[in-house]
Amino acid sequence: MDIRVSVAEDRKSPLLEYCEGAVAALRAQYDMTKVLGHAATAGAARESLIQDFLTNHLPEMTSVVSGVIVDAKGGRSKQQDIVLMLKSMPRLRFASGHDLIFQEGAIATFEIKTSINSQAIVSEIGKNILSVRDLSPTSLAGARMGDLSWPHARILTAIIT
Numbered sequence: 001m002d003i004r005v006s007v008a009e010d011r012k013s014p015l016l017e018y019c020e021g022a023v024a025a026l027r028a029q030y031d032m033t034k035v036l037g038h039a040a041t042a043g044a045a046r047e048s049l050i051q052d053f054l055t056n057h058l059p060e061m062t063s064v065v066s067g068v069i070v071d072a073k074g075g076r077s078k079q080q081d082i083v084l085m086l087k088s089m090p091r092l093r094f095a096s097g098h099d100l101i102f103q104e105g106a107i108a109t110f111e112i113k114t115s116i117n118s119q120a121i122v123s124e125i126g127k128n129i130l131s132v133r134d135l136s137p138t139s140l141a142g143a144r145m146g147d148l149s150w151p152h153a154r155i156l157t158a159i160i161t
Helices: 002-010 014-036 039-057 119-133
Strands: 062-070 080-086 098-102 106-112 156-160
Touching: 014 039, 039 062, 039 080, 039 106, 062 106, 080 098, 106 119, 119 156
Parallel strands: 062 098, 106 156
Antiparallel strands: 062 080, 080 106
16 A cells, blocks of 8 residues: 555656646747847747747636737836736737737736846846836726735736746
8 A cells, every 4th residue: 555655646747747848848949049149039039939838828818918018097118028918808909019908908027038147137127117017007907817915906027037
């Protein structure tokens, strides 16, 4: 009986195995972008990798987009690399792939950087995050997912490097 328990304890859960595989695949795709050489081209490819990864792994109630978040008072964020938004909320789409996203539908933003190796980049990221946090909601009827104690008016901001 002890043998069965130890065998069962050594097994990984299917979710853990899947997640490890997904991260390994993402890492391999990132490594392939190193051949691009041109920093802006590689950056765009890496941003696309993250967008695809999130699209494939987040609930279908969210859209993974890029663009500027706007509030009802005319406030605008700086350009956001990735915005998670509720599919039930409208957005203004443009052919460039950069949308105008209403603040009430935005859940989170992600700043994508290959590396953070200077104070100037840290300052740029800080200004970008501040531009999101400065937006004013029109009501308390914004997006809510996950932790229900998270304030309605607050959009989660994250950095991926």
